[in-house]
Amino acid sequence: MTTDTKRNFKVVGTRPNRPDGVDKVTGRAMYGADATAPGMLWGKVLRSPHPHAEIVSIDTSEAMKLPGVQAVVTGADFGDPESLFVSDVQEHCMAKDRVYYDGHAVAAVAATSASTAAKALKLIKIVYKPLPHVTDVDAAFAHGAPVIMHHRAFEILPPGTSANATNFCEFGHGDLHEGFAKADLIVERSFRTAATHQGYIEPNACLASYSSDGRADLWCCTQGHYHVRDLCAQIMGMEAAQLRVTASEIGGGFGGKTSIYVEPVALMLSKKSGRPVKMVMSREEVFRATGPTISSSMDVKIGMTKDGRMTAGQAVIRASGGAWPSGTMEMGAQAAFACYDMPAVKTIGWNVLTNRPKESAYRAPGAPTAIFGVESVIDEMSQKLGLDPLEVRILNAADAGTLSSYGPTFNQIGLKATLEAAKNHPHYKAPLGPNQARGLSCGFWFNFGGNTSVSLAVNTDGTVNITEGNPDIGGSRASIGMMAAEELGIPFADVRTIIGDTASIGHNDTTDGSRVTFAVGLATIRAARDAIQKMCHRAAQIWDIDPDAVEWEDGAAKPSGPNAGQFPPMTIKEIAANAFRTGGPIAGHHEVNADGAGVSFGVHIADVEVDPETAHTLIKRYTVFQDAGKAVHPSYVEGQMQGGAVQGIGWALNEEYIYGADGRLQNAGFLDYRIPVASDLPMIDAVILEIPNPGHPYGVRGVGETGIVPPLAAVANAVTRAVGTRMTDLPISPPKIMAAKAAAGK
Amino acid sequence: MSTIHVSTTINGAPTDFVCEHDETLLDVLRNRIGLTGSKEGCSSGDCGACSVTVNGRLVCSCLVLGAEAQDAEVHTIEGMADGPTLHPLQKAFIEHAALQCGFCTPGILVAAEALLKEKPEPTDEEVRYWLAGNLCRCTGYDKIVRAVQAAAAEMRGV
Ligand code: FES
Ligand code: FES
Numbered sequence: 001m002t003t004d005t006k007r008n009f010k011v012v013g014t015r016p017n018r019p020d021g022v023d024k025v026t027g028r029a030m031y032g033a034d035a036t037a038p039g040m041l042w043g044k045v046l047r048s049p050h051p052h053a054e055i056v057s058i059d060t061s062e063a064m065k066l067p068g069v070q071a072v073v074t075g076a077d078f079g080d081p082e083s084l085f086v087s088d089v090q091e092h093c094m095a096k097d098r099v100y101y102d103g104h105a106v107a108a109v110a111a112t113s114a115s116t117a118a119k120a121l122k123l124i125k126i127v128y129k130p131l132p133h134v135t136d137v138d139a140a141f142a143h144g145a146p147v148i149m150h151h152r153a154f155e156i157l158p159p160g161t162s163a164n165a166t167n168f169c170e171f172g173h174g175d176l177h178e179g180f181a182k183a184d185l186i187v188e189r190s191f192r193t194a195a196t197h198q199g200y201i202e203p204n205a206c207l208a209s210y211s212s213d214g215r216a217d218l219w220c221c222t223q224g225h226y227h228v229r230d231l232c233a234q235i236m237g238m239e240a241a242q243l244r245v246t247a248s249e250i251g252g253g254f255g256g257k258t259s260i261y262v263e264p265v266a267l268m269l270s271k272k273s274g275r276p277v278k279m280v281m282s283r284e285e286v287f288r289a290t291g292p293t294i295s296s297s298m299d300v301k302i303g304m305t306k307d308g309r310m311t312a313g314q315a316v317i318r319a320s321g322g323a324w325p326s327g328t329m330e331m332g333a334q335a336a337f338a339c340y341d342m343p344a345v346k347t348i349g350w351n352v353l354t355n356r357p358k359e360s361a362y363r364a365p366g367a368p369t370a371i372f373g374v375e376s377v378i379d380e381m382s383q384k385l386g387l388d389p390l391e392v393r394i395l396n397a398a399d400a401g402t403l404s405s406y407g408p409t410f411n412q413i414g415l416k417a418t419l420e421a422a423k424n425h426p427h428y429k430a431p432l433g434p435n436q437a438r439g440l441s442c443g444f445w446f447n448f449g450g451n452t453s454v455s456l457a458v459n460t461d462g463t464v465n466i467t468e469g470n471p472d473i474g475g476s477r478a479s480i481g482m483m484a485a486e487e488l489g490i491p492f493a494d495v496r497t498i499i500g501d502t503a504s505i506g507h508n509d510t511t512d513g514s515r516v517t518f519a520v521g522l523a524t525i526r527a528a529r530d531a532i533q534k535m536c537h538r539a540a541q542i543w544d545i546d547p548d549a550v551e552w553e554d555g556a557a558k559p560s561g562p563n564a565g566q567f568p569p570m571t572i573k574e575i576a577a578n579a580f581r582t583g584g585p586i587a588g589h590h591e592v593n594a595d596g597a598g599v600s601f602g603v604h605i606a607d608v609e610v611d612p613e614t615a616h617t618l619i620k621r622y623t624v625f626q627d628a629g630k631a632v633h634p635s636y637v638e639g640q641m642q643g644g645a646v647q648g649i650g651w652a653l654n655e656e657y658i659y660g661a662d663g664r665l666q667n668a669g670f671l672d673y674r675i676p677v678a679s680d681l682p683m684i685d686a687v688i689l690e691i692p693n694p695g696h697p698y699g700v701r702g703v704g705e706t707g708i709v710p711p712l713a714a715v716a717n718a719v720t721r722a723v724g725t726r727m728t729d730l731p732i733s734p735p736k737i738m739a740a741k742a743a744a745g746k
Numbered sequence: 747m748s749t750i751h752v753s754t755t756i757n758g759a760p761t762d763f764v765c766e767h768d769e770t771l772l773d774v775l776r777n778r779i780g781l782t783g784s785k786e787g788c789s790s791g792d793c794g795a796c797s798v799t800v801n802g803r804l805v806c807s808c809l810v811l812g813a814e815a816q817d818a819e820v821h822t823i824e825g826m827a828d829g830p831t832l833h834p835l836q837k838a839f840i841e842h843a844a845l846q847c848g849f850c851t852p853g854i855l856v857a858a859e860a861l862l863k864e865k866p867e868p869t870d871e872e873v874r875y876w877l878a879g880n881l882c883r884c885t886g887y888d889k890i891v892r893a894v895q896a897a898a899a900e901m902r903g904v
Contacts, residue, residue: 024848027783251849
């Protein structure tokens with residue numbers, strides 16, 4: 001594909017107001033919990049207090065007798081989906097004969113009020129037979145650990161491995177032995193990272209309405225309503241066409257709203273009661289039963305010459321994605337060394353089952369923790385060899401033509417340019433105060449494209465409606481509309497973009513993998529080209545010339561040269577006004593499985609100050625450098641970079657799932673699971689580099705995920721330099737800093 | 747079930763409702779009055795998404811009982827714009843891209859309005875501490891602080 005990088009953009013690259021802005025600042029925008037329906041009931045879920053137990057019996061008879069209760073469901077109401085994947089998702093939504101984590105759903109009630117539903121839950125009697133549990137990744141991996149599920153290993157496991165080990169992967173190239181032999185310095189370190197939650201502020205919510213004729217409608221906050229439709233239809237035994245899913249406005253997701261939780265439960269309650277059912281998760285439920293990320297433990301070994309060139313690298317990642325198999329560690333194993341040109345590299349990933357909720361994607365899933373280990377070791381080696389850590393990264397950075405650590409050879413990539421920008425930025429040379437230090441880290445994410453349908457209708461007045469199928473999670477309606485306006489040569493204000501429901505246009509993959517601005521943008525540009533071609537035909541028809549002799553420029557058809565004929569340009573408005581006389585309504589559309597998303601790199605610099613007495617870490621200054629490809633709406637590109645950075649800072653410093661010895665989650669609320677607040681932070685400087693992606697007509701790359709990758713190591717490296725001892729266990733909370741200092745005798 | 751009859755004023759309009767004795771003001775606003783602009787992010791006073799003012803005081807409506815609204819003046823996000831004219835804070839949030847998902851936005855706007863009433867010329871640090879009870883997971887707060895300052899400057903007429 002040719003990328004039009006020399007193009008003089010008129011709309012792309014500007015910062016118009018987003019079209020959904022007014023609704024969102026006035027309280028009018030409708031989120032998951034904001035919809036109601038006539039005769040609506042309220043659904044609530046009863047959850048297991050045990051991390052692992054057999055369900056001996058469930059007695060719902062007393063609950064059913066409570067006035068106002070209209071339906072009760074348990075695992076017995078659901079069938080057995082054919083697909084193992086769907087069956088796992090279903091079991092996570094509603095337990096069958098066992099519970100696998102604290103917070104696992106065991107029953108649900110629909111009643112005429114939320115308070116009645118809550119009272120009814122207390123009347124359900126469940127007899128459990130508790131089973132031994134394990135919540136720690138290393139403990140679950142050890143021989144003799146309580147086994148959570150048998151026969152779920154995807155690979156033949158080495159003897160002596162716990163039966164909890166499920167997924168395994170291995171990547172790399174070159175001769176490790178030879179590589180390490182060439183090194184002047186070899187450092188090997190182990191790291192641990194806690195599971196974190198996506199922490200979207202809007203709890204999961206839905207409104208389900210199942211009719212007695214077998215049709216259903218579902219309204220929910222999700223990153224992917226087509227995926228919700230497909231999963232729920234399979235769980236409910238419905239055909240896809242019978243279930244229409246509408247995505248509400250979404251109050252954050254970050255990967256955490258790519259699956260289903262209460263949606264099939266609400267559908268089943270609606271089916272049984274014959275009435276619409278609304279379900280809204282509490283914050284405690286969100287923490288106990290949705291999200292979180294993997295927890296992990298890993299060993300990283302790197303060899304380096306004394307001038308800083310890496311000769312070999314190795315990483316072994318042990319991750320747990322909760323009580324069901326998870327492949328997230330595979331992306332971590334692929335990403336670990338992706339920033340570098342490695343003569344020899346090998347990464348291995350394991351997943352192991354623990355009694356925790358089923359992991360969900362979180363912004364660049366797998367990459368932040370894996371890269372944290374690698375970037376920490378590189379920092380330590382730079383310190384030991386007396387080298388500038390930024391120069392070491394420039395020396396080893398992957399470039400066009402580099403065979404990546406996970407297989408493909410990179411084409412046009414922006415890591416070197418990003419590192420150079422960081423090196424030349426005033427932040428890197430700014431003086432530091434007492435108890436302050438600076439850390440840095442690179443980051444990488446693959447980016448995805450995927451299946452996309454876009455339909456573009458030209459209205460009779462020449463304005464344009466776009467229907468796409470990806471929930472707008474952070475301004476994508478604006479960027480999609482901008483690309484359409486750019487291609488058509490019309491003002492942005494003349495385009496209105498809506499997100500259709502599952503019945504209105506063809507399939508769209510979920511809003512994930514940083515795919516929307518890239519893939520939906522690409523499909524929108526092509527849909528616009530489709531419409532342009534049709535409009536050129538209409539003009540040719542009116543002028544009575546050959547359609548090939550018509551071209552499109554600045555929102556109008558015009559003869560392509562003096563030989564084509566002498567006609568003044570015919571604008572989109574004129575063509576649209578004549579549409580009914582020239583063949584009928586005009587629309588363009590495009591369906592694609594987009595590839596060529598273009599990988600993305602970032603570099604972050606963090607300055608921290610660690611209080612010598614309390615070990616509290618304050619972020620003093622923070623700068624993000626990221627290759628964004630062409631930035632369609634720079635404000636929202638910066639927003640992705642800033643938001644990702646702050647989530648990563650939270651992961652580095654505060655956020656963690658804390659399980660007690662009883663296997664129960666101890667901090668299921670925003671008071672004890674502390675995400676960064678405004679007073680914790682400085683401004684986050686965002687420096688956009690625009691290295692065009694050859695896979696997109698305007699050079700656009702995904703930008704959403706890379707930003708969460710570097711902060712873990714950037715902050716850890718800064719704290720390490722401030723306190724003088726290496727921090728290897730996330731989050732780096734004050735007690736851990738105190739303990740590390742004490743152990744180092746500081 | 748014991749219910750209570752409450753007479754109050756919401757965004758300037760006299761309003762009567764009936765609620766359960768333990769029902770929060772947030773649930774009343776959202777589920778009985780239909781004002782769903784105030785959001786529930788936690789129902790424990792930790793996120794600020796439900797921020798409203800009661801008699802001019804900034805509160806988390808999830809920590810206030812509906813019954814406490816008796817004879818009070820309640821202001822919510824729905825009352826912030828002057829008819830079709832947006833409040834300078836609302837305008838600044840759109841212009842400065844200070845919202846991504848927008849779920850925290852109503853609560854932050856209500857909280858920021860209360861700040862600017864008390865302190866028309868806050869420092870960045872004062873804005874950050876005032877808004878420390880309003881969680882935003884999307885933006886990293888940078889553009890929020892800038893938008894509040896831009897609105898403050900506009901309201902001061904500079
Ligand atoms: S919902 Fe009231 S503070 Fe979170
Ligand atoms: S904009 Fe999404 S939580 Fe603030």
